[in-house]
Amino acid sequence: MDNPLLSVQDLTVRFRTRAGTVTAVDQVSFDLAEGETLAILGETGSGKSVTAQALMGLVPRPAGQVSGGRILYDGTDLLARPRSETRRLNGTELAMVFQDPLSSLNPVFRVGAQIGELFRRRRGASRSEARRKAIELMDRVGIPAAARRVDDYPHQFSGGMRQRVMIAMAIALQPRVLIADEPTTALDVTVQAQVMALLAELKAEHRMAMILISHDLGVVAGVADRVMLMYAGRVAETGGLREVYETTGHPYTRGLMASIPALDGPRERLAPIKGSPPDLMRPPAGCAFRPRCEFATGICGTERPELMPVPARPESHRAACHHAKEVVADVVPG
Amino acid sequence: MTAYLIRRTLFAVFVLWGAVTIVFLVLRLVPGDPAQLILGSDATRDEIAQLRERMGLNRPLVVQYGIYLSDVVRLDFGDSYRYHGDAMGLVMGKFPLTLQLAAVAMVIGLVLGISLGVVGALRVNRLADRVVSVFALLSQSMPSFWIGIMFILVFARQLHVFASGGHGGFDRLVLPGVTLALPVVAILIRLTRSGLLDVVHENYIQTARAKGLSERLVIFLHAIRNALIPIVTVAGLEFGKMFGGAVIVETVFSWPGVGRLLIDSISARDYNVVQAAILLIAGGFVLINLVVDVMYGYLDPRIRLGR
Known part of the structure; x- marks a missing residue:
C-alpha cells in the first residue's frame, strides 16, 4: 500500500502480572488506507482490543507496556513521542467507540456535557455553543428528542441510545480514523444492526477510515473492506474480505466461519473450534493454534509459521500457516 | 422530595428522643446529687431534702422523665442550676x-x-x-x-x-x-x-x-x-x-x-x-x-x- 494513513509495524505489547509476563500483542503489522475499513477478528484474549488501545495510547500502565514496533500515523511514529503529545491526536485524528457504552460514559455528568466537552476543551467553544453542537450531533446519530435529552444522564438512556452517544462523541471532531471496539457486543440483536448501519453511514459521510474490532464474522461482513484475524496475539490471516472468505488460508479462520449458524443453509450441528486458546504466559512452541488444529503436522510443533502469501491473491492475501495450501484446498495432510 | 423530607424529619425526632432519653437516664444513674453539690458539704440533710423537693428530684424517675419530656416538647429545656438562666x-x-x-x-x-x-x-x-x-x-x-x-x-x-x-x-x-x-x-x-x-x-x-x-x-x-x-x-x-x-x-x-x-x-x-x-x-x-x-x-x- 503506498502511503497508508496508518501503518502499524511489528507492534508488541506486554503485560507484567504477578504470575509472569504476557505478550498480548506479538509483532503485529498492518496498514490502513484513507477511507478504508479494516476488521480485526479474533476470540477474547487474542490481542485485538489491546492493539486498539495501543493505537490510542491507552494501554493501561504500569502493568502494560508497548515494548516494540512502530505506529506511523501520517508518517510520524506515535510511539517515539511522549504520551502527552500523542494524546492530543485522540478525538481529532483518531477516535474510539468502546464495547460497553454504560460503563464508558461518566455516570455523574449529563450526556450533553460529555459530548460538548470535546468542543469546549478541544476547540475553545463556549458553553452554549458546545451545547448546541451536542444537540446537533445527538440528532445526527439518531437520538430522538435530542434537544430535551441533552440534559439527561447516561443511566436514563437505553443501551442502543448510549452507544449512539458514544458514537456522537467519537465523530464530534471529525477524526480521520474511527476505531470501534466491539461496538455492538453489549447490545440487543435488533439494535446491533441499527448501530452498524449508523457507523457505516457516518464513515461514508465523513470519509473516515475505520478499524472495526469484533469476534463476530457476521457483524463484519457487511462493512469491512479487509479483515485481519488474530490468534494468541499474532496475525493469523489477513486479506480482502472476499479472499479470506472464499479461499481461507488458516484453519482458525475456517473454524470461526464453521461456528456461525447459517440461516439459509441446511440445519446442521454447529462446529465449534475444539479446545481453548493457549496460555499466553507459556505459549506453545511452533504454531500457537497447533493443539486445536486438524491440519497439524510435525513442523507445526517446532517452527512458528510466518505470514505467507496465499496462492490465489498472493499480493494481498496472507496466512500464517505451514499448510495454507492444504487448507485452501480442504485436504487434511497426511 | 417533600415526602422524603417529612419522613426524614420524623426519623430525626425519633433519634433526638432516643438521645435525650439516654442522657436523662444515665445522668440520674451515675452517683452524685445536684442538690448536695449546690449546697456544699456543710449542708444538713434537711436542707438537701428541701432543695431536692424544690428541684423535683425527689419524685419517681418516671414522673421526672414525663415532666421533662413534656417540657422539651414545648421547647422548655429548664434552667441551669449553677447560672440560674435558661439552659x-x-x-x-x-x-x-x-x-x-x-x-x-x-x-x-x-x-x-x-x-x-x-x-x-x-x-x-x-x-x-x-x-x-x-x-x-x-x-x-x-x-x-x-x-x-x-x-x-x-x-x-x-x-x-x-x-x-x-x-x-x-x-x-x-x-x-x-x-x-x-x-x-x-x-x-x-x-x-x-x-x-x-x-x-x-x-x-x-x-x-x-x-x-x-x-x-x-x-x-x-x-x-x-x-x-x-x-x-x-x-x-x-x-x-x-x-x-x-x-x-x-x-x-x-x-x-x-x-x-x-x-x-x-x-x-x-x-x-x-x-x-x-x-x-x-x-x-x-x-x-x-x-x-x-x-x-x-x-x-x-x-x-x-x-
Whole structure:
C-alpha cells in the first residue's frame, strides 16, 4: 500500500502480572488506507482490543507496556513521542467507540456535557455553543428528542441510545480514523444492526477510515473492506474480505466461519473450534493454534509459521500457516 | 422530595428522643446529687431534702422523665442550676465558639485530606505515597488529647509560636483546629486515595483519555467527581462527630465552647445544661446527615431521593 494513513509495524505489547509476563500483542503489522475499513477478528484474549488501545495510547500502565514496533500515523511514529503529545491526536485524528457504552460514559455528568466537552476543551467553544453542537450531533446519530435529552444522564438512556452517544462523541471532531471496539457486543440483536448501519453511514459521510474490532464474522461482513484475524496475539490471516472468505488460508479462520449458524443453509450441528486458546504466559512452541488444529503436522510443533502469501491473491492475501495450501484446498495432510 | 423530607424529619425526632432519653437516664444513674453539690458539704440533710423537693428530684424517675419530656416538647429545656438562666440559652451562647473551631478543623481536614489523598493516588507506591500513608496512620492512631498536649508542649512552651489555650484571634485557633482535624485528615487521605485508585480503572476514564483531554482534566474533572461521592458522606459524618470530639479538644486547650461547658456541667451535675448540650450536638449531627444525603443525590444523579 503506498502511503497508508496508518501503518502499524511489528507492534508488541506486554503485560507484567504477578504470575509472569504476557505478550498480548506479538509483532503485529498492518496498514490502513484513507477511507478504508479494516476488521480485526479474533476470540477474547487474542490481542485485538489491546492493539486498539495501543493505537490510542491507552494501554493501561504500569502493568502494560508497548515494548516494540512502530505506529506511523501520517508518517510520524506515535510511539517515539511522549504520551502527552500523542494524546492530543485522540478525538481529532483518531477516535474510539468502546464495547460497553454504560460503563464508558461518566455516570455523574449529563450526556450533553460529555459530548460538548470535546468542543469546549478541544476547540475553545463556549458553553452554549458546545451545547448546541451536542444537540446537533445527538440528532445526527439518531437520538430522538435530542434537544430535551441533552440534559439527561447516561443511566436514563437505553443501551442502543448510549452507544449512539458514544458514537456522537467519537465523530464530534471529525477524526480521520474511527476505531470501534466491539461496538455492538453489549447490545440487543435488533439494535446491533441499527448501530452498524449508523457507523457505516457516518464513515461514508465523513470519509473516515475505520478499524472495526469484533469476534463476530457476521457483524463484519457487511462493512469491512479487509479483515485481519488474530490468534494468541499474532496475525493469523489477513486479506480482502472476499479472499479470506472464499479461499481461507488458516484453519482458525475456517473454524470461526464453521461456528456461525447459517440461516439459509441446511440445519446442521454447529462446529465449534475444539479446545481453548493457549496460555499466553507459556505459549506453545511452533504454531500457537497447533493443539486445536486438524491440519497439524510435525513442523507445526517446532517452527512458528510466518505470514505467507496465499496462492490465489498472493499480493494481498496472507496466512500464517505451514499448510495454507492444504487448507485452501480442504485436504487434511497426511 | 417533600415526602422524603417529612419522613426524614420524623426519623430525626425519633433519634433526638432516643438521645435525650439516654442522657436523662444515665445522668440520674451515675452517683452524685445536684442538690448536695449546690449546697456544699456543710449542708444538713434537711436542707438537701428541701432543695431536692424544690428541684423535683425527689419524685419517681418516671414522673421526672414525663415532666421533662413534656417540657422539651414545648421547647422548655429548664434552667441551669449553677447560672440560674435558661439552659439552652446558655448552651447556644457557647455554640458559636464550638462551631468556629469545628469549621476551621473541617476546612483543614478537607483541604489536607483530599489533596494528600490525591498525591498518594497519583504517586501510588512511590515515596510520596508512602510518606502520606505513614502520616495518615500516625494521625489516626494518636489520640487527640495526647496530640493536643504535645502541641502545647512543643509549639507553646518550647517554640512560643502559638498560645496554649483560650480564645480570641486566629492564632489561638490553629493548635486546637489542627488537633481536631487530624483524625479527619487521616480518614479523608485513605478514602480519597483508595477511591481515586478505584475510579481511574473505570471505563469512562479511558473514554476521557480517548477524547484527548489532558491528564489533569481526566483526573481532576472526570475522576475526582466520582471519587467525591463517598468522601462527601464520610466528611459530613466526621463534621457531625467533631462536635463530640470538640469536648476533649476544648478541654485540653481551654476553649470556652459547648464541649467545655458540657464537661463542667457534668461535673456539677447540672442536668438541664447537659441535656440541652447533648440535644444540640445530636440535633447538629442529624441535620448534617440530612444535608449530606441531599448533596449525595446532587453528586450522583443515579441516586433518586424521594423513594
